[in-house]
Amino acid sequence: MGAVSLGLLWAVMTIGVFITYRVLNIADLTVEGSIAMGAAIAAKCIISGINPYLATCLALLGGMAAGLATGLLHTQLKIPALLSGILTMIALWSVNLRIMGTSNISLLRMGTVYQPLENLGLNKTYAIIVLGLLFVFALITILYWFFGTEIGSAIRATGNNPHMVRAQGINTNTTIILGLIISNGLVAMSGALIAQSQSYSDVQMGTGAIIIGLASVIIGEVLFGSRNFYTRMVSLMLGAVTYRIIIALVLKMGMPANDLKLFTALTVAFALSLPVFKSYLNPLRSLFKEVE
């Protein structure tokens, strides 16, 4: 159950990664910094006595600012998208330390967004699952609406074919920046929710986050893939949960926790190289057919 609750919170981040990686067709590394930033902002706000819900919204704003920074580096200063993301990510490390004042903050015995549900008698894990489900489905509904609007359609088309989008009178710089803002806002919000669920925020928590996000996107698409934008986002949520369950299983089977990132990286590398393997397999298959 712990894996499911954690998966739901990472699903928010997965949807953010999906917006850049699949919708905009950009591999955005900003997320490594913005997820930790969300956690940092939420933790600092909560220990300063700010309402946890407000703190989570402030985390959203912080992430959006990070996305804006990457977007400006990429579109205005013409730095390649990958490098722009790395620059913001590195800068955020220092920013996050500044926000927190130390390298980690404990939220034990502090109010969190899950508190009201816990007060109703749910244990924390179930409180996270209930809130996570509500939140993720609300988010998916809002995003489904947004990406169906005129602006949303323009963002989707930008990742598809920027030439065509400019020929239709749309400024692709604007659509790219908007996409990055939304994506990183969600990632930071996810960071805020995760920090509150595990009761601490750590400046290192973003390390490898992009790979976890990509793994979840790919698992979701491969296992639950679908055409409609709404069900596509639902499949991302399922992908994020499945990833957590797989990790919990391999840990139970005795894999050392230190090897987790290697395991995840190899899984993602394998999934991303599937098209290459398929093209190797296809000639073989046709060979077999000829033999038959």
Next chain:
Amino acid sequence: MLLVNGIYKVFNAGTVNEKTALQDVSVELKEGDFVTLIGGNGAGKSTLLNCVAGVYGVDRGSILIDNNDVTRLPEHKRAAVLGRVFQDPMMGTAANMGIEENLALAYRRGQRRGLKWGISRKERELFRQQLKRLELGLEDRMTVKVGLLSGGQRQALTLLMATLKKPKVLLLDEHTAALDPKTANRVLEITEQLVKENNLTTLMVTHNMRDAIRHGNRLIMMHEGRIILDINGQEKKKLTVEDLLERFGRVSGEEFANDRALLS
């Protein structure tokens, strides 16, 4: 409607790869003019079109569309008054989006885009009627992803997208070059039809001399970044491929060496 005023364009200026693509090119298109633009490889046809569209800035000279100076406007701002179809059928549409979604994007060319739903029921009906007239059966497949269409279907769709919102100038950049001859002819027929119905001011680049002669009311030939021939009205109607080759030889002092133009 379109006034190109003494434009120059040099690529890679100051390097060993320096290439003068356009030298003092001036041309004026009146409202309703359908100009075919022909020339060999590297003559500057596509560069001229891209300069008008704002893909490249010009080094000197100015470009006016309907008496508005657009020389300094970025590509997406000029798009408000331009319709464009590209040589590569992949370039004009968003492959992962549906036919109706592509049309809806095009239908809002030049307008502010807000948080209204991207396509309305009324528009869907309009798109269906327009698609029907292409006679490609696309009206029954409006939600199909454009990536699943053939090159010819995509070019026909791009043409419709370019003219759905009447442009001041329609720019066609060898839009049939990547198609097989039969499909190319069908797309040219559709082009004729749309241009005529909307009385569009059109600039069509082509490699094919016969197409350049058969279509439009005016023919312009370019060579090494300059306009070397400009044939109009009655004279254009009587033109043959042999005439064109002969006149090209006289003006440029060279043979028209381009297999694609001669053989097709």
